[in-house]
Amino acid sequence: MVENVKALLRAHAGLEREVYLDIENSSIVPEEVVEAMLPYYDQHAYGNPTLTHKPGWEAFETIMESTQKISNFLGCRTLEEINLTPGETEANNLALIGTAFAMKDKGKKIVISEIEPISVLHVTDMLRKYGFATTKIPVDSEGIINLEKLRNAIDKETILVSVSAVNHEIGTIQPIHEALKIVKDKNPQTIFHTDASDSYAKIPLNVQELKIDLATISSYKILGPRGIGALYVREGVNVERILEGQIGTQKLWPGVENTPLIVGFAKASELAFQRFEENVDCMRRLRDELISGIIGKVSEAKLNGPKGEKRAPDNVNMSFLRCEGEALTIELSLKGVYVSSGSACTRRILQPSHVLVAIGRNYDEAHGSILMKVTRYHKDEDVKYVLEAIPKAVERIRGITGSTGVD
Amino acid sequence: MPLPYNPKVLELFRNPKNLGKMEDATVTAVAGNPLCGDMITFYLKINEQDIVEKATFESYGCAANIATSSIVTEMIKGMSLEDAWNISWKSVAEAVGGLPSIKFHCGILAVGALKRAIRKYHKNKNASPEWLKEELSFEEKQALEEEELAKMLARRMEKAGEQ
Numbered sequence: 001m002v003e004n005v006k007a008l009l010r011a012h013a014g015l016e017r018e019v020y021l022d023i024e025n026s027s028i029v030p031e032e033v034v035e036a037m038l039p040y041y042d043q044h045a046y047g048n049p050t051l052t053h054k055p056g057w058e059a060f061e062t063i064m065e066s067t068q069k070i071s072n073f074l075g076c077r078t079l080e081e082i083n084l085t086p087g088e089t090e091a092n093n094l095a096l097i098g099t100a101f102a103m104k105d106k107g108k109k110i111v112i113s114e115i116e117p118i119s120v121l122h123v124t125d126m127l128r129k130y131g132f133a134t135t136k137i138p139v140d141s142e143g144i145i146n147l148e149k150l151r152n153a154i155d156k157e158t159i160l161v162s163v164s165a166v167n168h169e170i171g172t173i174q175p176i177h178e179a180l181k182i183v184k185d186k187n188p189q190t191i192f193h194t195d196a197s198d199s200y201a202k203i204p205l206n207v208q209e210l211k212i213d214l215a216t217i218s219s220y221k222i223l224g225p226r227g228i229g230a231l232y233v234r235e236g237v238n239v240e241r242i243l244e245g246q247i248g249t250q251k252l253w254p255g256v257e258n259t260p261l262i263v264g265f266a267k268a269s270e271l272a273f274q275r276f277e278e279n280v281d282c283m284r285r286l287r288d289e290l291i292s293g294i295i296g297k298v299s300e301a302k303l304n305g306p307k308g309e310k311r312a313p314d315n316v317n318m319s320f321l322r323c324e325g326e327a328l329t330i331e332l333s334l335k336g337v338y339v340s341s342g343s344a345c346t347r348r349i350l351q352p353s354h355v356l357v358a359i360g361r362n363y364d365e366a367h368g369s370i371l372m373k374v375t376r377y378h379k380d381e382d383v384k385y386v387l388e389a390i391p392k393a394v395e396r397i398r399g400i401t402g403s404t405g406v407d
Numbered sequence: 408m409p410l411p412y413n414p415k416v417l418e419l420f421r422n423p424k425n426l427g428k429m430e431d432a433t434v435t436a437v438a439g440n441p442l443c444g445d446m447i448t449f450y451l452k453i454n455e456q457d458i459v460e461k462a463t464f465e466s467y468g469c470a471a472n473i474a475t476s477s478i479v480t481e482m483i484k485g486m487s488l489e490d491a492w493n494i495s496w497k498s499v500a501e502a503v504g505g506l507p508s509i510k511f512h513c514g515i516l517a518v519g520a521l522k523r524a525i526r527k528y529h530k531n532k533n534a535s536p537e538w539l540k541e542e543l544s545f546e547e548k549q550a551l552e553e554e555e556l557a558k559m560l561a562r563r564m565e566k567a568g569e570q
Contacts, residue, residue: 402465
């Protein structure tokens, strides 16, 4: 297997340029973030933060100060509202299972949107086995949740609602204030969770102003290291632990804290928020250049998700008819352009993206989709390079498709 | 699950052999469905001695789909239809240097399309050689199953659209 991968890698030799756009699935960690992390491996704060020695106290100080930064950016009241976890998946598991455990005597109903990330979908599937029923609220062709159906789905047994503030695949910015108000008007006891991994540092989001109960954030989606994320839990909201073990500084997640990753998460947050407007404007400009460039250069190309202000500043998701997505990702990779696809073939479960199906894309459109996310580190030359690579790649794959599947 | 395609699959993906529509094909057969993101068309030119003179393909699918379709067209060139009928999906998978388990269905679909083409050719000729069993082969059944699944998905989507 490794030999095959080595051969695949050799096939990429001599690339003129490389443009990494698959921030959805993992990110490049910028040098300035890595540099901030390095001293915490062997020079400072390498101890366990619960122990009574200098490196331990240093670790405690470092974790608290890093968490304080993150909590400020998110608009928390106290830093105790931030519960560090090993990532978005774990934070979503904690939010959903931890709330289900804490609220099981009040009701067994959970409400989510149809386009939640896999970690939310799979957790609710799992909870079904334990008597919790999940209602999925449909979305419109732009991915915006149907608020009327949300209202109708909430009753006195609804313990939890989970709706991402920004959709991870198509970048839809949800009317999360309205959704929250609808839910709380109907049942003030219902806990409202949002996976804010694609909102944090992308759109203005202040958990205190929003009066949200739970919010997931993730480090790698803001170009921090993988393996660290957090669940915001509003003061007074009860979430139970879902893992047991030695409790350190994090009351909802046992085990020894990974101080360098926490430092990296805080540093990435700082860099993203320092020039928030400027960063967002940069992403938005690159995003729109990619979208209009692709539509201008490739026939039968469609944008998935909303345009303009209703769309996350970094998200580009396009469908190409008669062009299977996995083949397209490989073709683009061989040209140094790294993207992911909503095709069944790349999703390991042989079903196309549930998000694209939910917004009414047909299966050909879903299989022929690619997802890209831009960052403030991308250059105009990167966009230019991508806009040269994509039309050629689509043309070649369409050449293989030929008349197959054309009625 | 990682997809460590081997060099043969990559080579056939980059430079597929026998790609394209054949205008003067003796028989054409399709398997799969674009709904599943997996569809193959074979064009076979068969001579009077029932030998495959030439085969080409078009494919809507992943790299494994393209590679297995392409290798089938290579394998059957110059073969009698009886020998071509006896090709199994496993030998196709071997011929491309092995497939990740999640891509076995690509090899199965390619052979399903081939067997369909052979069956169609005999049906058109009103011939029924002894080796051509009435009962569908494993690969034809699998192709049919995938197409049924696609129809089911399509119906489910229509229903979702009405809501």
